[in-house]
Amino acid sequence: MSPFRFSTSPLDTAALQRDVRDESCGGFASFEGWVRNHNEGHAVTRLEYEAFAELAEKEGARIVEEARTKYGVTRAACVHRVGSLALGDVAVWVGVSAAHRDEAFRACRFIIDEVKHRVPIWKKEHYVNGDSGWVNCERCALPAAHTHEHAHEHHPVTPAPAPDYSRQIALREVGAEGQARLRAASVLVVGAGGLGVPVLQYLAGAGVGRLGIVDADRLEPSNLHRQTWYALNECGQEKSSLAAARVHALNPEVRVEAHALRLDAHNAERLCAGHDLILDCSDNFATKFLLNDLALRTGKPVLFASVYQYEGQLQLVRGDDATACLRCVWPEATRDGLVGNCAEAGVLGPVPGVFGSLQALETLKLLLGLPGLNPDEMLIFDLITLSTQRLRARRQPECAAHRRAARTAPLPAPEELELQFGSLTDATSAGFVFVDVRDTREREADPLPAESLHLPMSKLLTDAATLDLEGRYLLICATGKRSAAAAGLLRSQGFSGSHSLRGGLKSLKASA
Amino acid sequence: MPERPPPEQTIRVQYYALLREQAGRSDETLTTAARDPRELYAELRARYPFTLPPEMLRVAVNAEFGEWSQPLKSGDAVVFIPPVAGG
Numbered sequence: 001m002s003p004f005r006f007s008t009s010p011l012d013t014a015a016l017q018r019d020v021r022d023e024s025c026g027g028f029a030s031f032e033g034w035v036r037n038h039n040e041g042h043a044v045t046r047l048e049y050e051a052f053a054e055l056a057e058k059e060g061a062r063i064v065e066e067a068r069t070k071y072g073v074t075r076a077a078c079v080h081r082v083g084s085l086a087l088g089d090v091a092v093w094v095g096v097s098a099a100h101r102d103e104a105f106r107a108c109r110f111i112i113d114e115v116k117h118r119v120p121i122w123k124k125e126h127y128v129n130g131d132s133g134w135v136n137c138e139r140c141a142l143p144a145a146h147t148h149e150h151a152h153e154h155h156p157v158t159p160a161p162a163p164d165y166s167r168q169i170a171l172r173e174v175g176a177e178g179q180a181r182l183r184a185a186s187v188l189v190v191g192a193g194g195l196g197v198p199v200l201q202y203l204a205g206a207g208v209g210r211l212g213i214v215d216a217d218r219l220e221p222s223n224l225h226r227q228t229w230y231a232l233n234e235c236g237q238e239k240s241s242l243a244a245a246r247v248h249a250l251n252p253e254v255r256v257e258a259h260a261l262r263l264d265a266h267n268a269e270r271l272c273a274g275h276d277l278i279l280d281c282s283d284n285f286a287t288k289f290l291l292n293d294l295a296l297r298t299g300k301p302v303l304f305a306s307v308y309q310y311e312g313q314l315q316l317v318r319g320d321d322a323t324a325c326l327r328c329v330w331p332e333a334t335r336d337g338l339v340g341n342c343a344e345a346g347v348l349g350p351v352p353g354v355f356g357s358l359q360a361l362e363t364l365k366l367l368l369g370l371p372g373l374n375p376d377e378m379l380i381f382d383l384i385t386l387s388t389q390r391l392r393a394r395r396q397p398e399c400a401a402h403r404r405a406a407r408t409a410p411l412p413a414p415e416e417l418e419l420q421f422g423s424l425t426d427a428t429s430a431g432f433v434f435v436d437v438r439d440t441r442e443r444e445a446d447p448l449p450a451e452s453l454h455l456p457m458s459k460l461l462t463d464a465a466t467l468d469l470e471g472r473y474l475l476i477c478a479t480g481k482r483s484a485a486a487a488g489l490l491r492s493q494g495f496s497g498s499h500s501l502r503g504g505l506k507s508l509k510a511s512a
Numbered sequence: 513m514p515e516r517p518p519p520e521q522t523i524r525v526q527y528y529a530l531l532r533e534q535a536g537r538s539d540e541t542l543t544t545a546a547r548d549p550r551e552l553y554a555e556l557r558a559r560y561p562f563t564l565p566p567e568m569l570r571v572a573v574n575a576e577f578g579e580w581s582q583p584l585k586s587g588d589a590v591v592f593i594p595p596v597a598g599g
Contacts, residue, residue, distance in 0.1 A: 195599045283599035308529045308596035329577060330595045332567050345530075347598055378577075380528065380593065385538050389526075391591065392576040 003068075003076060004060030004115075006051060008083045011090045020075040025097040029104035031112045033092040035085045043128040049082045049091065051121045052180035063114040071107040073098040078111055080121060117162055120183065122169055122176045163251050165207050178368045179207065183253075185367045186210035188272055190263055190291065191281035192243040193217070194226040194352030195305050195359060199281055201229065202360035204247040208367070210255040211247060214271055215240040216262040226349035263287050268294050277366065279359055280304040289401075292326040295319035296405035303362055303373075305355045309345055312355040314379040315393075316362070323375035324393040327401035351383055403469060404494035417487050418480065418502040422511050424450045432474040432499070435467075437486045446505065448476065460486055464493055472497040480504035520545055521586040523552065528593040531569070535560045549573065549590060550580040556592075569594050 017030065037044055064076050075097040085091060094111045098104040115121075168174050185208050189196050192215040203211060219227075219235045219242060229246055230239070240258035247256045259271060263282070268290055272278055280291050280302055288304060295302040299319045304326065306313050317325045358379075365372040373379055376395070381388045395402070421427045424434065434452035436443055443454060453473075455463055467473065467490070475483035475490075475498060483500040490498040501507070523546075526539040535556075546552035549571040556562065570577055572591040573584070584590070 191599050193599055281599050283597060285595070285597045288597060305599070306596045307598040309533070309598075311528060311532075311596075312598075313593075313596060329570060345533075345598070352599060380591075382528070382532075382538060384532075387538075389572075389575060389591065391572045391593075394577070 002057065002061055003064035004057060004078045005080075006053060006057070006082045007079050008081075011079055011081065011093050013090060013093055016077065016079060016093055017095055020077050020095045020097045022074045022097045024099070025074050025104075026099055027101040027104040028095065028097050029101070029108040030093065030095040031108050032090050033112070035087050035089045035091055037087050039125055042125070044087070044125045045128055046084060046086050046126050048084050048124040048126075049080070049121060050124070050176045051080070051082050051119070052176050053082075055180045055184070056119045056121060059119050060115060063111055063118065066114070067096070067107040067110045070110065071098065071103040073103050073107045076107060076111065078115060080115070080119075082121075120176055120180050122166075122179075163207060163253050168206065173368060173370055181369075182207050182364070182367055183209045185277070186212070186275045187363060188212040188214065188275040188278045189281055190214045190278065190287060191283065192239045193223065193281065193283060194307070194347070194349075195281035195356040196243065196279075197227045197229045198353050198356030199279055199360045199363070200243055200247055201250065202357065203363060204251045204254050204256075206360075206364055207251060207253060208363075209253075210257075210275075212257045212259065212271065212275060213240045213243050213247075214259045214261065214263055215243070216260060226347065226352050228349070228353075263290060265290060269298070272298070272300060275300070277363060278302040279363060281356065281359065288326060292317055293401055293405070296325055296401055301366070303359055303366075305359045307347060307352045307355050309347055310351055310384045311380065311382045312351060314355065314358055314362070314373060314381075315377075316366075316373050316375050318375040321402060321406060322395060324395045325399065325401050328396040328399045329378060329393050331396065331399065348383075354381070354383060400465075407469060407494035407496050412491070414484070417491070417498075418484055418500045419474065420502045420507070421474075423508060424448070427474050427501070430472075432472050435473050435475045435486075437475050437477050437483050442478065446478075448505070452476070455486075457482055457486060460489060464490060464495065467495055469494055470497060471495070472499075474499050474501055476501045476504060478504050479506050521584060521588075523584060523586070524589045525552070525556070526589070526591045528591065529596050530564060530594055531562060531592050534562050546584060548581050548583055549578070549592075552584065552590065553580075553592065564594055 013032065035047055060078060064078055067073065068076055073096050078094045080092045094108050096104045096107045098107065165179050169176065169179055187203060187208055189199055189211060192200065192213050200211065217239050219230050219237055219239050221232065221235055224230060224232060230242055234242055238260045240260045244256045244258035247254055261267065263271060272294060278291060278300060280288055282288060291302045295317045296319050301319055302317045304315045304317065362372050376393055377390045378393050379388065379390050434448060434450055436448055436452045436454050437457050439456045475487045477483040480501055480503045483504060487498040487500040520543050522541060522543055524539065524541045527535045532538055544552055544555060546555050550566060553566055566580055570593055571580060572578060573582060574589055
């Protein structure tokens with residue numbers, strides 16, 4: 001029998017006690033939690049317990065196992081009621097058998113504290129006046145998460161309260177199951193500035209289980225009119241660490257990771273891995289389009305927000321082939337500095353506050369499966385006139401980002417990627433266009449004996465747009481090493497006809 | 513037979529971001545002979561110091577992103593909007 005389970009019928013404590021009896025044990029301790037007749041000054045008539053069973057049973061079993069290992073007890077079990085309970089009913093029972101009384105008492109105490117703190121169980125109290133309310137059971141717990149990390153036992157004088165999600169659990173659309181979904185979710189927030197601050201505040205407050213924060217900047221005094229989570233005396237410190245510390249202080253249950261770096265083509269995939277949803281709270285087009293391409297390549301949704309002075313735009317990119325992406329809306333190359341950012345154009349503090357709050361709202365709705373912003377639309381909100389519009393955006397058949405993503409296939413084996421030719425004339429006959437990936441100095445010192453495009457390694461990714469997605473290219477360097485890497489990189493960007501000359505120029509000279 | 517001038521239409525125009533700043537207003541309703549958003553934007557560029565070329569903007573007609581060459585009719589609501597990146 002599982003050491004932790006739920007019961008829909010009244011508990012037979014005598015039978016439960018028999019199950020944990022063991023002849024080798026000299027001590028037995030048990031705890032019973034009862035339904036009492038009042039809570040916070042309200043007279044209670046009966047109550048209901050609800051649990052997200054799948055998650056709760058796993059966590060409960062883990063707690064009992066932890067207690068057995070930690071205190072060396074022989075047998076331990078915990079049973080929790082669900083459903084409707086009357087006053088005086090046993091709501092939860094813990095029993096422990098151990099060689100001596102000390103381990104039995106300690107393990108019993110540990111199990112009930114941890115269960116109250118960690119297992120997602122909710123109770124609805126029915127009051128004498130006819131009202132009812134959902135209450136998070138964790139509110140009565142000691143800060144168990146902290147005490148069990150210490151080597152010695154100690155009892156805090158003023159226990160810190162545990163997070164209490166009762167005000168959102170009370171929503172029909174959230175409930176215990178919705179709360180468990182939020183707890184199981186992992187969100188990456190790119191940018192911990194004007195948008196990122198409200199996003200992180202509300203997601204941490206709501207109990208989203210894991211938050212990643214990416215921001216390379218350090219706090220500056222000019223940030224503070226809109227990033228009001230931070231303090232003037234923290235200027236000069238990394239925003240990612242400041243934000244992570246704030247998240248932890250607000251809700252210690254959230255697992256938070258800070259990355260003090262700028263998202264780029266090399267680290268984007270690694271940073272986004274393991275997260276269910278990416279929030280673009282950045283302040284530049286380069287990051288936004290990088291995240292857009294990543295969404296299309298990996299199928300991971302990205303929720304974009306951007307503000308300008310007194311207005312902003314919100315768009316959800318699902319990353320599939322059927323719905324619009326950022327490039328479907330903005331097909332032309334968009335450069336930073338052309339249309340102004342917060343530093344150049346100015347912004348009123350609450351404007352990113354409103355859009356960050358909308359991003360947090362849409363995120364919670366997405367995680368809870370509630371209706372919201374559609375993937376084929378952009379919300380624009382003018383905070384001068386207070387007018388909102390939802391503009392319909394369609395998946396553009398000629399969208400370059402979608403075309404690239406669709407062509408991205410797993411990297412081929414080296415024998416398909418690298419081709420051997422006796423001479424460049426043979427390769428020309430086979431329909432290849434040559435791309436020289438050597439730097440300018442090498443190219444001048446040892447020119448190719450044929451017409452070629454020049455795309456040095458350092459500019460490969462930025463200048464690849466000049467190539468044709470369908471084109472058959474033979475990439476060439478001195479020995480074939482760099483060109484093989486370059487061909488792989490181009491294929492990962494959708495240029496499926498990219499090949500490398502095996503052995504490079506050296507091999508041609510050898511065969512000549 | 514001489515070509516007839518296109519009929520005048522009443523169009524509601526909304527400006528966003530840099531365009532709102534340069535127009536000095538959020539929206540207006542105007543009477544125009546412009547047959548499509550491209551002509552309408554060219555006409556507005558003569559009136560306001562718009563610096564952005566149409567390639568850098570999107571136009572939406574009646575709450576849907578559209579084409580610069582799609583015909584306009586009286587009563588249409590036209591939005592001119594550039595990309596923004598602030599955060």
